[in-house]
Amino acid sequence: MRPALRDVLNAGDGVVTRTAAECHEAVDRNGLAYAVRAGHVLRPLPRTFLLPELLEDPHAVLRAALAYADGPVAASHLSALRVWGLPVPGDVWTHLMTGETRHVRGAPGVLVHRRAGFVAEPPDVLEREGVPVTRLEAAIVDSWPLLDGEAKRAPAIMAVNNRMTTPARLTEELARAPRLAGRRHLVHLVDRLEAGCRSPLELWGYDRVFRGRAFAGLKWQVPVRLDGRTVILDVLDEATGVNVELDGLAHHSSRQDREWDMRRDAALSALGYTVVRYSGARLLREPDAVRAEVLRTLSTHRLRR
Known part of the structure; x- marks a missing residue:
């Protein structure tokens, strides 16, 4: 050269x-x-x-697209989610955002979105890994109609879990997108995240098992100090100390995981908690049976109090 x-x-x-x-x-x-x-x-x-x-560089093609556009643009939608480090399935498009009146050239594989009032500078745009990118909350909301299945919910769940954003911030962003395709489903997800759900299994449990007046007192994702460290209880009835754990395969399948769970449960029992565990498979296949068992457990412990 x-x-x-x-x-x-x-x-x-x-x-x-x-x-x-x-x-x-x-x-x-x-x-x-x-x-x-x-x-x-x-x-x-x-x-x-x-x-x-x-x-x-995983963002090389995106950098090239930004140079090609030659205008006031930023990575947006799924491209922005990748830069933010959130899970995104393969996508043939590079997504860019610009203002409604701006002329930015598109190209094969480059999709330019236009938004009224958008300015390619803070607060609409931040720089991350050397790439101008739309705000995290905007990227999550904008990408919602482009995803399917569990991939649709994964960015919002992970972003809240990793404290990159909050349900309140997502709610604020949703208010700016009244015509978003599938908006009510994202509103539902954000409501569940606000309630404390932090995984697809917990979302299922909240909607299909722990519903109704009998479960109104349950708290989700409750921090408890245990042996000098903080552990998070999936579901807790504070009135009785009953702790329901929802065990998905991701963190409860290995021998080491099971050993840690047993030690944790024993330490919680010493503090007066009653730990009840349900596998993800049973929660999904027998929601009514799990619901009935938890109701009986709560009833028994409430009578003892």
């Missing part, structure tokens, strides 16, 4: 458009075409060039 072209690419962190490159007298269209044919640079988008070694 010619030194002049390498210098231009390095100045752009490995990405440059043809227009920007040709502003330098030592770089011309023929030189760019030769560099592509020789494999010295890649052309992921029309008139946009990228150093091959940058493909190790």
